Amino acid sequence: MRTLKVALLGCGVVGTEVARIMTTHAADLAARIGAPVELAGVAVRRANRPRPGIADELITTDATELVKRDDIDVVIEVIGGIEPARSLILTAFDHGASVVSANKALLAADGSALHAAAASAGADLYYEAAVAGAIPLLRPLRESLAGDKVNRVLGIVNGTTNFILDKMDSTGAGYSEALEEATALGYAEADPTADVEGFDAAAKAAILAGIAFHTRVTAADVFREGLTEVTAADIASAKAMNNIVKLLAICERSADGSSVTARVHPAMIPRTHPLASVRGAYNAVFVESEAAGQLMFYGPGAGGAPTASAVLGDLVAVCRNKLAGSTGPGESAYAQLTVSPMDGVVTRYHVSLDVADKAGVLAQVATVFAEHGVSIDTVRQQGREGDASLVVVTHRATDAALSATVSALRNLDNVRGVASIMRVEGE
Amino acid sequence: MRTLKVALLGCGVVGTEVARIMTTHAADLAARIGAPVELAGVAVRRANRPRPGIADELITTDATELVKRDDIDVVIEVIGGIEPARSLILTAFDHGASVVSANKALLAADGSALHAAAASAGADLYYEAAVAGAIPLLRPLRESLAGDKVNRVLGIVNGTTNFILDKMDSTGAGYSEALEEATALGYAEADPTADVEGFDAAAKAAILAGIAFHTRVTAADVFREGLTEVTAADIASAKAMNNIVKLLAICERSADGSSVTARVHPAMIPRTHPLASVRGAYNAVFVESEAAGQLMFYGPGAGGAPTASAVLGDLVAVCRNKLAGSTGPGESAYAQLTVSPMDGVVTRYHVSLDVADKAGVLAQVATVFAEHGVSIDTVRQQGREGDASLVVVTHRATDAALSATVSALRNLDNVRGVASIMRVEGE
Structure with missing residues (x-):
């Protein structure tokens, strides 16, 4: 039985967890895949950091060389950003590897081109971890609801902003003060722009809308309003109406079914709404479809281990497909609905x-x-x-x-x- | 491009919806599958009922003859119960068809034998609709969490008993009175034994435990206690503690990891617990795993259209596999953990x-x-x-x-x- 070889691009919070679980749970992964799977190389930016549990000889700073290796079956990309991630993924496809990615920005910007490259290479492109961390959401949308008609996806898909709004709501703090606390506690990055301006949520909304409506939707199609303008007075006003402010991602099919919209903005929702009680860094997403009705998915939206769980679920699927000589479902954009402003x-x-x-x-x-x-x-x-x-x-x-x-x-x-x-x- | 042919066994509440959606959404299904799919026969008990939307010539009372047809690609079984469902499914595999089933009782009693028959026939056996209706739950457990270690599954998986307990809680009614109302409103069947004695939930618990723990678990392994003994005094006592009584299905890995348990019984949970607010015929299931943490899945647990949504999701997957000449993941019971009493x-x-x-x-x-x-x-x-x-x-x-x-x-x-x-x- 051949061993499947995996190249890991990026060894930060998520990559470290992916490597750890691949090692500690190797027997389980082998049983579930039907063949052993091994880490064959780890591309990092700085080689001289201690990386417990990863053999030194696996570490390389030359990601391009790693993805060009013809013995690599699957490339896991957890470096994020547009470049060099895109080039590395395309090179991986060129060399016959399938790809598991957690890269929401790239998928939302250029998912169609990547899917096309995967398809012409006969390879898989999976990215469950790109949206809502550990929550199984893309697979249910793409596969479980494949026989249904999704009309709406609405949810909290960014933990940083949810943490900030939570603070503002519970303490009466202003935006700046709440952001400061989020930064101090590690919930917000040093440059919080991607989160607080809604770029992160908009990328996720684009990915969700694309899958839900079988239509190409990019981040540029998503109306986006961050929460930097939300004031303590807004929060108080929401409270007075027994509402709460949340940053929502909303993807909707128009009433006549001919077009779709995707948007990210702060919104007031009733405190009795299930999303109102989603706290801190948790994510929750409602999916409304014609036959299934209203479904909700809830769980940790970020973090090393939760994101790694989603990555490894994809890894198992992609490896099974490799062994079967098949590929999973690719891009489904046949509906070609208009994305309305x-x-x-x-x-x-x-x-x-x-x-x-x-x-x-x-x-x-x-x-x-x-x-x-x-x-x-x-x-x-x-x-x-x-x-x-x-x-x-x-x-x-x-x-x-x-x-x-x-x-x-x-x-x-x-x-x-x-x-x-x-x-x-x-x- | 060849047309995939589907035989539908059973045309009750779920079967009718399956047939309706297959007809009204034929173009979408074809686009998602990659080939047209058509209803080639519908086996029913009584042929002379009006079945709007289904051509008379598709109706047959001879289910065995239908599943023996060599032009059938997929058999959808929504008749329920052990026999004749089991024999029909085995015959379908013998004739090369894949099977989509919503039959929790059969899967929980004899899932391994059915999986083995599917595997030796090179066919698929999918049954998302058997547990928690429309909620995507088996696919996320089997595929999205395939790289994780599930430690616990806990949820409300029977809508009838949830409706009854809800009534008892909100009105102070006793069990018999609440059951009467559930029957009058169509939430409980004329013979409610399977629901109120916990057999239905126990079958679902067995299926969930088997998939979650990669171990064979049958309904007979599940500890089962129904809610017929729950009194108005119990409900009041729970209220006094700010708790609520729910019929729970709980599947757990033991602390040392060597064994698992599966049980169904009424239990008190805090009113602040997310499951406490699950009302009426809705289902909700928590999944706790090592890396992902705590996930929740929520949605309609039964009903014609929601169950049909799950059946059709499986139909699309099974048809895609047929076209690719592959099969999806089969039974995974490699862990062979002890199922403890x-x-x-x-x-x-x-x-x-x-x-x-x-x-x-x-x-x-x-x-x-x-x-x-x-x-x-x-x-x-x-x-x-x-x-x-x-x-x-x-x-x-x-x-x-x-x-x-x-x-x-x-x-x-x-x-x-x-x-x-x-x-x-x-x-």
């Missing part, structure tokens, strides 16, 4: 205005909403020495209608400013 | 005693617990005219130790009776 998205809005505390202001504001076809659900008015704050929660309206409403509101003399606009979901 | 299970207990309202009774009772090595967590005592009720919640102890304790308690003169014993989980 944000304008057409229909949802509810929480609009917070600073207005002059005069008679007739509410009537003026209400008229502007009505003129733009945006129906008001509730209004709360609170006076403060000459100024007043007016919080309007709307019924469902298109994003375009809401934007036009807000532009018109800004032109009212009695509206001093639009303090915040936040979408309301999950009702 | 209930005696060795370690958990906490809620013991409700009717005792004489005299000085010294609590001391006597406490002594019996201590003598058997069962440590007491809390005691609540409530007097009622000469009698008193004593509720003891223990720390973790083996089932054997608890049983011995209860036997000894029954022999105390001052203990009038053991009103109930319930396990406490999820803490």
Whole structure:
């Protein structure tokens, strides 16, 4: 029985765990795959760090040479980023290897090209770990729901921002203060841009939408709004309505089925919604489909061991396919639905205005909403020495209608400013 | 491109939905499979019922003849029960067809023999729909977690009993009254034995344990206690502790890893536990594994369309394998762990005693617990005219130790009776 050889690209938090589990659980992996699997090389940036459990002779700083080796059956890519990851993966396919990747940014930017390269090489490209860490989500969407019609995917897919919003909610802290704590505790990176500006979640949304709707969706197609503008006042306002603010990734099929949208933004959801109780670095994703109804998947969204679990599940599948001389399902983009911009998205809005505390202001504001076809659900008015704050929660309206409403509101003399606009979901 | 032909055995609630979706979503299924798939025959018990959407010439009452047809690629079995389902499935394998089944009872009784028949025929046997309806659970366990070590599976896998317990909890109704309502609303069958005695959940537990632990587990290996003995007093007692009673299926690896247990019984869990809020006919299952940590899967546990979603997901996978000339993962029972009886299970207990309202009774009772090595967590005592009720919640102890304790308690003169014993989980 031949031994399958694996090249590991990257040996950070995830790579270390992958190597550890491959060693400590070698017998189990062999039994499940049907053949032994061994680590044949580990490409790292800096060779001189101690790497307990990994033999020195496996370490190389020449990743390209490693993926060119013709004895490599599977390449595991956990270095992240676009380059050199993309070139290395393409080279791996050229040399007949299958690839397991955890690289959400790359898959969301260029998944189709990578899938095409895999297909023409007769190789597999699996990336369960790229979205929602340990949570089995891509495989269920792609395989378990392959006979169903997915209409909506909605979830919390970024642990860093969930941690920050959690802090803001539980302590009343502002964004900067909560970010500081997240950084100190290692939940946020030194440069938190990818997380707090929603890039990470948008990449995941693109991947989810693509698989759910059998349509090509890239990160550039995803409307993206981070949480840097979320204030302590927004959080408090959400609380007053028995809501909570979460950064959501939402992928939806339009009512007529002809188009889809994908978006990432902070949103208020009811505290009774199951996503409201998702804390800290956990992720949770709802999938709504025609026949199955509403499903939820919940678990650790990041971390070395959880991500390694997803990588190794893919490794087992890819190795089984290798042994069988087959490949798993590739890209499925046959539906070719239009990916619509944000304008057409229909949802509810929480609009917070600073207005002059005069008679007739509410009537003026209400008229502007009505003129733009945006129906008001509730209004709360609170006076403060000459100024007043007016919080309007709307019924469902298109994003375009809401934007036009807000532009018109800004032109009212009695509206001093639009303090915040936040979408309301999950009702 | 050849058309794959499907034989459908059974056309009840699930079969009807399978047929409907195969017709209405034919183009999507073809795109996802890579070839058209068509319903080539439907075996039913009574031919003369109206079956909208299914051509008359497809209907047959001779299921055996249908599965013997050499043009059938895949047999979908949704008739349930042991026979004739087993013989029909074996005949299908003999004739080269792959099988998708929703038959938990059969899989739990005889899954290994069926898997062996599939393997020797070079065919697939898939049965996602057999456990937790629409929830993708078997595929994630078998494939997504194939590189991980599952230590525990714990969940609500029977909607009927969950509905009954829900009613008892929310209305204070007794078991019989709640069952009556469940029957009237169609949540319970005319003969509810399989659900209320835990047979249905035990079959699912056997299937889950087998896949999770890579070990053969049959329904006969599962400790099973239904909910017919659960009283309104038990529910009230749980409430008093801020707990709720649920019928749980629990599959566990022993601490030393050498054995596993599988059990189904009513248990008290904290109201703050995510499973506490699983209502009505929904199912939810926690999976705890070494690397991934704690995952949860939630969704509709039964019903025509949800079950059909799972069946069709399997159909797509099995058809893809057919076209590729490969098969998916078969039975994985290499670990051959011992399936231990209930005696060795370690958990906490809620013991409700009717005792004489005299000085010294609590001391006597406490002594019996201590003598058997069962440590007491809390005691609540409530007097009622000469009698008193004593509720003891223990720390973790083996089932054997608890049983011995209860036997000894029954022999105390001052203990009038053991009103109930319930396990406490999820803490």
